[in-house]
Amino acid sequence: MLKLQRGMTLIELIAAIVLMAVAMLALTTVFKVSNTGSSDAKRRTEALALAHGAMTEILATPFATLPACGANESWSLHGGTVPGYAATLAVNCADWSGIPADSAKRLRLTVNILAADDHGILDSVVVDGYRTNYSSASAVTRTN
Numbered sequence: 682m683l684k685l686q687r688g689m690t691l692i693e694l695i696a697a698i699v700l701m702a703v704a705m706l707a708l709t710t711v712f713k714v715s716n717t718g719s720s721d722a723k724r725r726t727e728a729l730a731l732a733h734g735a736m737t738e739i740l741a742t743p744f745a746t747l748p749a750c751g752a753n754e755s756w757s758l759h760g761g762t763v764p765g766y767a768a769t770l771a772v773n774c775a776d777w778s779g780i781p782a783d784s785a786k787r788l789r790l791t792v793n794i795l796a797a798d799d800h801g802i803l804d805s806v807v808v809d810g811y812r813t814n815y816s817s818a819s820a821v822t823r824t825n
Contacts, residue, residue, distance in 0.1 A: 724765070724794050725804055731758050731766055732792040732808040739770070739788055744814040747786055750774035756790065767793045775811060784814040 689697070735758050739747070748754060748770065756770040768790060775785035788810040793802045 721804070725806065728766055728792045728794050728804070728806040729808075731763060732768070732790055732806050734759060735768060735792070736788070736790050736808045736810045739790065740810050740812055744786075744812060747788070747812060748772045750783070750786060758792070765795050765797065767795055769793075775813075780813065786812050788812060 735756065738759075739756075750772055751774075752770070752772045754770055756768040758766060758768050771789040771791070773787045773789075774782045775787045776782065777785055790808045790810070792806045792808075794804045794806075795801075796803050
């Protein structure tokens with residue numbers, strides 16, 4: 682008489698292990714992509730905060746000490762370098778009617794998010810600001 686056997690054969694066991702390995706590989710890929718996305722968002726938020734802080738400092742400086750129109754120079758973030766980020770400031774003369782060309786400047790601060798392994802720029806945040814020379818307003822006369 683034949684005896685009834687229980688359990689799985691070796692082929693069924695190998696097939697089950699392969700299916701579970703494929704499922705685990707898919708799950709780890711999903712976790713890796715979601716983790717990368719959340720760290721990118723964090724670094725972009727940090728770059729935006731650095732850009733806003735630096736632009737506030739730039740706009741608070743006297744007009745005469747701002748770089749000349751046409752300048753494009755590296756800019757320090759909060760008085761020094763911040764690891765993983767680099768900033769450049771581009772200055773252009775603003776073209777507004779009624780304001781002399783040398784009395785208004787458009788400031789564009791670009792904060793680059795750098796790769797950890799020095800393989801270039803991952804992303805950039807750009808903040809624009811405008812600054813006028815308030816002392817030239819004294820040339821306006823008021824008549825009664």
